Amino acid sequence: MLVAAGILMSGCQDANGDRKPADSPPEVGFVTVAYNNVPQIVELAARVTAFEMSEVRPQVAGIIQERMFTEGAVVRRGQTLYRIDPRLYAATVNQARANLASAEATAEAARIRAERLAPLASLEAVSAQDLTDAQATARQAEAAVAQNRAQLETANINLGFTRVPAPITGRIGRSLATVGALATLNQAEPLAVIQRLDPIFVDMQQSSADLLTLRRALSAGGMVPAAAQVRLLLEDGSDYGLTGSVQFSEVMVNQNTGTVTLRARFPNPQGQLLPGMFVRARFAQAIDTRAILVPQAAVTRDAKGEATVFVVGADNKSARRTVVANRTQGADWVVTSGLAPGDRVVVQGTGKIEPGATVRAVPASTPQTIATPGTAPPAGAPAVTPAPGGR
Template sequence: MRREAPAGYADTLHRDMPVPSMLSSLRVAPLALSILIAGCGAKKPPQKGPVEVGVVTLTAQDATVSTELPGRTVSTMMSEVRPQVAGLIQKRLFTEGAMVTAGQPLYRIDPRLYRASRDEAQATLASAQATLVAAQAKARRYQLLGQTEAVSAQDRDDVTAAARQAQASVQQARASLQTSSVNLEFTLVRAPISGRIGRTLFTPGALVTASQTSPLTTIQQLDPIYVDVTQSSAQLLQLRRSLASGQTLPASATIRLKLDDGTEYPLPGRIEFAEPIVDVNSGTVTLRAQFPNPDGLLLPGMFVRVVAPQAIVPRAILAPQQGISRDPKGNATALVVNRANKVERRTVTAGQAMGDKWLITSGLKAGDRLIVEGTDKVKPNDAVKPVAVAAAK
């Protein structure tokens, strides 16, 4: 027998149980979510403007084309000091490595034998002079006696000849004395030129001779100093053709010098001359430059690099190196902004590097806006917003 539920029980059960309210909430949530998604989908993504790129406006200017050439320093004058007489070295009279002047005493060789030889020559000269006086007096007497025919003509001629012979002996003795005096002076070895003297190769007590091949020491003049550089004959020929055609103008002969450690020598130099022949082994031409060297910083035999201006290119285009790139084939390319503010790719010919710029011989002209910043963000035909960038001097 089924029992009936009390009246109002269903309403109480419907009111107290939370299930219907939960189901109602679940029905409302998808609706709100769909409205939110619809609202988000209604918003459009922001439109992107043209990419900003840094550009440099190219100008035409005269550019000096320079080249770096290897070279070696060479002293302008060098003298190997050798003895001119034989003997033992008594004393060294200079400090090794010091500056010496022409005529300064360097070594003293034992002078005793040469002093004795000079004294002997002086005595021989005095004897010859005394003989000459007697012979000339006798010749004068015979001339007077010959006028009265008191002596024969033969005796008179003999006496006259003897007087002349005595005079020749005097001249011979005087020359011998001069030679002895010079040899005595040679016992004091003097500096033949001014410059910096090297180390001594002979010490006091060493026996030296006038015919020896080994020098006592060496003196080199360092101020000014030469720098011998080499340039290929092909480059020299190309430069001369360019000058002859009027494509370039002659540059100044003033040159700069870079030392072996990369620093720049503070004083400029000048090209003195070029060898008139080409070395058959290396195909190069030797150029000689001269630099002042008052402080003795440059020493003979140093390896240096000479920065020599070759020519002046009129109305040249110099492009910053960061604006020039290479394609997979190795060709130089550049990105420029045209009048419509769109990117164009140009194939250019980059010649010599001049500092932080390339010398452009074709592909760019004055007035072109070269992209130097943001090249990785754009491609040809892209619209861009050019922003001027200060070019390095």
């Protein structure tokens, strides 16, 4: 019996003769969660659109005699771009001017005649009808003067249209008409296209269902609108560098795509953004004031794909809890349901615990205290027993 007792006593000692500590609950590190203001970031497909665009079209017909700009250059509003043969329109101006002079002479004669007949009619030297006819003729002559003056003004306007100006300030593209081409009043193709590229618009497409969900969340509380500062990812994946701002949202849904167009305005001093370019736009559409951030190491997925975490209760027992975590922010999951402020979420040691197990919870990243052989660990600190051989 003494030999058996000695064998049992030796079995409770390690190779150095030290007694092994009794089994203790597994130690886990936890974080206490709280509500945070978390921006709701969306990333949308977008296309660049010119801030202003104008098609240069002729307003009179004629042969183009001269192109007066450099293709691809910046042109100013009112700058002459093309010159159309003006001879026909100059002749029309001269004719209208002559007609106006003739009408003015006729009107002058009619007025003088009516003035001379007025005293004679009072003396009954002429009939009252003659005076009435003379006065009517004078008024008709004055109307003819006004008509001819308007025709002269029209002729001058048409003569001015022989110099085709730039409607806006911007960068002009290639010329779609050459010297010697016939410009017509209602031609289908413009002579050139001018686009203003600084600033510039970016049109984003968002699902109408997502927009409806956002509006309901804003009206229900817990979310507040965010100042929509937009960042762009270019076609090569690089960041544009400059930020823009959302200007407005369309009030109708595209029937073919089921999306709503949101327009943002960006500075474009270097001309890096070009109309028609596809980009990705990222911006905070709202701020969730009741979101909880949980480190990614604490969240696992079950067989159904649902997110779960371990929490430590007041009795130091672990429990598995299903949460809603559909997006990340930096190194954290954004949990919108399943947790409450003050919950202790396990972030370290999740692989060595089971639901309902008693654990020893310490704040995350607390350093462990290694006990020296033959001594008990300090109260409240985890004991780590050295490996056999002192290693």
